Amino acid sequence: MELEVRHLRALCAIADTGSVRKAALQLGMTQPSLTTQLRRIETSLGGMLFTRGQTGSRPTPLGHSVLSRARPIIAEMTALVSAARDAAGGVGGLRLRIGSIGSRAVTGWLRRIHQRLPDTDTTIHIDVSSNTLLQLLATNQLDVAFVQETPGLPLAVPPGVERRVLIACEPRFVCLSDRHRAAGRPAVRLRELAHDAWIVDPTADDEVTALRRVFTAAGLDPRLVHVRDATTAAELVASGEAVRPAQPTAAPAPGTVIRPLHGDPLTAQLSLASRPGSLPLPQLDALFADLMASYVDLAAADTTYRAWLDRSGSPLLPSVGSH
Structure with missing residues (x-):
């Protein structure tokens, strides 16, 4: 062979x-x-x-x-x-290839990039796996990548790839039906969800491992349901069949609410990854600033996340408290 x-x-x-x-x-x-x-x-x-x-x-x-x-x-x-x-297609001019995990911050990020670089051909590749995005970056298929890492479960960062931390410790909230018994609470305890099925995406980096680790520490063993389709997952949550982890900046689907988890047992680090020399440093700085501005706008506009920041006294986004 x-x-x-x-x-x-x-x-x-x-x-x-x-x-x-x-x-x-x-x-x-x-x-x-x-x-x-x-x-x-x-x-x-x-x-x-x-x-x-x-x-x-x-x-x-x-x-x-x-x-x-x-x-x-x-x-x-x-x-x-x-x-x-590129040669066959006659590609010329400026090009920017962006990779990202799924996040509402991406829309505002791209809008700012287009306003700042109107003559640049900007493409976006969305993937649930940060490890996949890092590999695409390492093999010169992306110029920058917005990625996330779960504490204790490090990403496989290829040689030559660097990361600049955007959010050091972002909490993971929980999405549940607006008819759930815990839906009205400002924060939900894991034990209140012990008998609920939890939806996980099997293709997401370490999501299953992170959840099992948290449940084991709490002495719980809820059922995990593997669902890759976001629409199906949203409908299952709205019907009360399951709950699922959610980014704090996520928008709740009809019939659902998003609430913080008491004690913040699930967190993630968000960063912007790049290869040294792939972009001029001023351009990389501007891309980072654009992404941060988009994220801050989302956090400031989300009442649940803003309330969490106020309650925790978090320095995560100090500018949010002034909104």
């Missing part, structure tokens, strides 16, 4: 996601087919590339050796294809 670029991409995807299942989702493959492909690659190379366990798939020493050579090859191929496509 001769190794091809697609095989190298598969190996990198498994290493980056820490799971054959997650890598298969990222690559648009079934888990059995990726498992079979991995076994053939390992047979061809004469040794195991990953150890498999309850915590996921981790590279063996041989795996690290192969990955260290595979990543530069993939990066070069990606750059070659991108340059060829």
Whole structure:
């Protein structure tokens, strides 16, 4: 068996996601087919590339050796294809390629960028996985990426990628039906949701792990429901069938409310990632300022989040208190 670029991409995807299942989702493959492909690659190379366990798939020493050579090859191929496509399409002028997690802050961010850089061809790639965005950034498919990281569950940051912290500790709220018994409370305790099903996105980085860790610490074991479609998730919550974690800047869907969790057991760090030299520093500073301004506007306009900031005396967004 001769190794091809697609095989190298598969190996990198498994290493980056820490799971054959997650890598298969990222690559648009079934888990059995990726498992079979991995076994053939390992047979061809004469040794195991990953150890498999309850915590996921981790590279063996041989795996690290192969990955260290595979990543530069993939990066070069990606750059070659991108340059060829630009040349074939006659692409010219200024270009800005942005990646982002799903966030309401993105709309205001893009609006500010378009106002400041009207002659720049700006594209946006939204992905639920921050690890995927970082890989796209590392392989020169993005110029900057708005990402999030769960404390204690670090992202797989590729070599050469830097992050500038936007929000050091953003709380995660909970979205529940407006008919839920806890809907009227200013903050909801986890124990009040012990008998509710919790919706999680299986493709989101460490969301399931983070929730299970919080529940275990609280002595709880609620049922988790895997739902990738946002519309279906919103309807399940509105019907009272389940609850789900929510960003504090999220807008509640009809029939739902968003409330803080007592004690803030779930948090995330938000940052803007880039490659050194990919953009001039003044432009990177401006992009960061645009994103921060968009986020502050959302926080100031959201009564629930603003009330949380006031109650906690948080220095997270000191300018919000003046609104």
